[in-house]
Amino acid sequence: MSSTVTPPVTPPAAVHESRPGEKPLRLDTHNLKSSYCNMCNANTTREEVVLNFGVNQNWDRGQGNLEVSLEHRIILSPFAAKRLSQMLNKLVAEYETHYGHLE
DSSP states (O other), X not given: OOOOOOOXXXXXXXXXXXXXXXXXXXXXXXXXXOOOOOXXXXXXXXXOEEEEEEEEOOOOTTXXXXXXXXXXXXXXXHHHHHHHHHHHHHHHHHHHHHHOOOO
């Protein structure tokens, strides 16, 4: 009796659309991990913008103290943070056009 081992499915690398005259950007997704976060805060120094992402453990908003489990810290240059801000503004505008205004 023989057994066959099926290798894990490897996700393809994503190819980011590029502007005319630019080379396509190939994104390697082999080590990509997803996680849920419902809280974010940010702070900055002259050289860095620090984003902390986590999960608010208190689902009852009437509770006194909030308990947040920080899961991820992303450190960006101010230039990368500005590009992220521009992308998020565009994404939220597109979302609101499709699904309605967010409060």
